[in-house]
Amino acid sequence: MENNLPVNIREYQELAKKALSKMHYDYINGGAEDEHTLRDNIAAYGRILLRPRVLVDVSNIDMSTSLLGYNMPSPIIVAPTGSHNSKPRREVATAKAAASCNSLMVLSFSSNCRIEEVAASCDAIRFYQLYVFKKRAVSATLVRRAESNGFKAIVLTVDNPMLGRRERDIRNKMVAPAKPNLEGLISLENLDTTDGSQLVKYVRDTMDPSLSWKDVEWLKSITSLPILLKGILTAEDARKAVEAGVAGVIVSNHGGRQLDYAPATISVLEEVVKAVAGAVPVLVDGGIRRGTDVLKALALGARGVMVGRPVMYGLAARGEAGAKHVIEMLNRELELAMALCGCRSLAEITRDRVQTEGDRI
Numbered sequence: 023m024e025n026n027l028p029v030n031i032r033e034y035q036e037l038a039k040k041a042l043s044k045m046h047y048d049y050i051n052g053g054a055e056d057e058h059t060l061r062d063n064i065a066a067y068g069r070i071l072l073r074p075r076v077l078v079d080v081s082n083i084d085m086s087t088s089l090l091g092y093n094m095p096s097p098i099i100v101a102p103t104g105s106h107n108s109k110p111r112r113e114v115a116t117a118k119a120a121a122s123c124n125s126l127m128v129l130s131f132s133s134n135c136r137i138e139e140v141a142a143s144c145d146a147i148r149f150y151q152l153y154v155f156k157k158r159a160v161s162a163t164l165v166r167r168a169e170s171n172g173f174k175a176i177v178l179t180v181d182n183p184m185l186g187r188r189e190r191d192i193r194n195k196m197v198a199p200a201k202p203n204l205e206g207l208i209s210l211e212n213l214d215t216t217d218g219s220q221l222v223k224y225v226r227d228t229m230d231p232s233l234s235w236k237d238v239e240w241l242k243s244i245t246s247l248p249i250l251l252k253g254i255l256t257a258e259d260a261r262k263a264v265e266a267g268v269a270g271v272i273v274s275n276h277g278g279r280q281l282d283y284a285p286a287t288i289s290v291l292e293e294v295v296k297a298v299a300g301a302v303p304v305l306v307d308g309g310i311r312r313g314t315d316v317l318k319a320l321a322l323g324a325r326g327v328m329v330g331r332p333v334m335y336g337l338a339a340r341g342e343a344g345a346k347h348v349i350e351m352l353n354r355e356l357e358l359a360m361a362l363c364g365c366r367s368l369a370e371i372t373r374d375r376v377q378t379e380g381d382r383i
């Protein structure tokens with residue numbers, strides 16, 4: 023078995039497809055409507071080339087960095103993704119995989135495991151991803167539970183006042199069961215009451231389409247944890263986020279699952295980084311499948327990157343060991359990419375190491 027381990031993320035994706043039901047694979051892998059953004063998140067990395075410098079002594083590569091004062095051995099972070107269904111431990115398996123690589127994990131609100139269970143499973147620095155619900159008290163309770171279970175920051179996802187139209191899920195008649203089970207996809211384990219409705223209905227009933235900057239203020243008023251905004255794609259909103267006093271900005275289009283024809287995240291990263299002007303760290307997610315992608319994102323100004331589907335592929339294919347292997351593989355790929363580009367530390371991954379489409383005009 024060990025000799026037949028996947029050698030890249032694409033191979034993990036193939037294994038995941040074999041391991042999962044069509045409904046589940048489509049749920050993980052799909053995007054909104056024409057899936058243009060989903061595809062372009064990946065394709066856009068292919069349009070950025072590297073500018074390696076040679077004859078640099080790269081016998082020691084240091085990938086360490088920090089975020090909000092927490093040290094990290096690498097800039098690769100586990101993105102919040104809903105409903106980890108690896109048998110039997112679900113998000114606990116992911117949390118253990120991340121912890122064994124000392125990687126930061128952002129636990130999704132739509133977790134199949136309770137916040138307390140993940141927190142108790144292993145020691146690690148973790149952030150908690152939150153949605154603002156129509157009933158603010160529900161969100162407030164989740165924040166309190168995240169705080170009392172040692173989560174270090176709140177990642178507020180702001181790109182889904184309504185659910186994107188995911189046609190694969192519609193075609194598959196995907197359901198959101200009331201309680202997690204090994205077949206169920208979306209679990210509402212961290213809500214105290216639910217009627218087990220379909221995902222779209224559930225989101226319509228609970229997510230608040232009136233979500234606005236006032237809610238960021240409200241969230242700040244109920245927690246002393248730092249808040250990162252996930253789902254920023256423009257300089258205008260990046261500036262507003264800084265004005266609102268957030269601790270970080272995450273350039274994200276929800277992995278192409280919300281607004282189709284939103285730009286590929288890597289293509290707007292630099293715009294956001296310039297607007298933020300160093301006031302807070304900027305992270306990016308969407309389409310990262312290689313260590314070279316991470317290097318490109320860092321060269322364009324990201325402090326770190328988050329990976330969503332790759333970890334889910336690993337988990338689906340080989341449980342905790344698969345998720346761990348995916349994180350390790352991306353770390354090793356980044357290390358090699360840095361060496362071959364002549365970068366000994368993340369600080370040396372400067373803008374001149376990449377050539378974007380704009381640079382070629």
Ligand code: FNR
Binds near residue numbers: 051063103275279328
């Ligand atoms: C997500 N994502 C997500 N984001 C979030 O803030 N809360 C959530 O519960 C989820 N759930 C979720 C489920 C699944 C199956 C996927 C694929 C994604 C979005 C996620 O955090 C991240 O933005 C993207 O996954 C990044 O793109 P890649 O790495 O999957 O290409």
